[in-house]
Amino acid sequence: MTVRAGREFLAIPGPTTMPDEVLQAMHRPALDIYSHEMVELTESLLADLSRLFATKGHSYIYIANGHGAWEATLSNVLSRGDKVLVLESGRFAVNWGNAAKAMGAEVEVLEGDWRRAIRPADVEARLRQDKSHSIKAVLAVQVDTASSVFNDIEAIGKAIRAAGHPALFMVDTVASLGCMPFEMDAWGIDVAMSGSQKGLMTPPGLGFVAANDRAREVHKTAGLRTPYWDWTERDGSEHYRKYAGTAPVHLLFALRQAINMLFAEGLENAFERHRLLAEAVRRAVAVWSEGQVLGFNIGEPSERANTVTTVTMSDGYDPIALQRYCKEKCGVVLGTGIGELQGQAFRIAHMGHVNAPMILGTLGVIEVALNALDIPHGKGGTEAAIEWLGESVSA
């Protein structure tokens, strides 16, 4: 017997739930890609992406996932043999660095671990040692979707400036843009990137990059430039070049609708919604943890992301069995533990088009699974989430 008829609910950190309005926005014929309407669509999206990144710099849209957007950032500012410093805090910055290595950069990883955020003081100390300024770029993620850590990008930007180091600061916001505050210019970020399918509620397939003037100056002499990713090609006035070919018209319709919805809600409200729902998840996980089997991967509360929560499982209890129960019996798909946490954790995504019933339903289903599978846990986790929302969302 199952209780899973109806729509399967994705509580995975990408692709996320798409609003019906976003799905419907794509259900129409393509545009003439040389039309005025097409040019206006592109211009409105580029302007709004810059607004989301909070930059006066230039934005670029690629037909690519996040991995493609990583390559876009690297190829536009690096030359073969350039040194890149990767700030480890889980899986994603390291993978971005691996791309840089494969492209011919020299990569150094400033070691962190899977259970805490990047320490800005470590970054400053490492950069101060680099007296010859051989490091050309510093790579960091705002939210690492594997560990669910939240890095204080503003503080890291300050640390880089305090070290007086000229390296470009490049930040991955794939799992945070539109969900948590991000201030590219105010925080001293030179290049930022993101993707369509997480907080931005759009189908997978679009990658976004923003670059400030400093990055675009470095770009002029970068040796790794290739025609598809190249900012200079895309900066021209010819619309066709903005996508290095045919525009991904339907994905752009979807993105237009998603950003409209985000702006209609108000970015600040969206950030607050994410904070409230994330805290509801954390209240539940904290109660379940009293059973000594479940726990937060990120120990320090201020380092927990508002978009995804990685929950560890110990004592030989299998998170895959829990995930299977939630999916096959109840129709809720949880994220799996990846990288170092494979087989030891599951993840609850709470990013993008999420509301109280989605989150409370997900928590309720996890609690059903914990009971059904006899996994020791503190009782009343979902109730704690409900209490939190009742206290915090005023009438």
Ligand SMILES: *Cc1c(COP(=O)(O)O)cnc(C)c1O
């Ligand atoms: C999902 C994700 C990526 C990779 O994006 P893809 O679209 O899967 O290539 C990169 N960075 C972070 C932080 C992510 O969460």
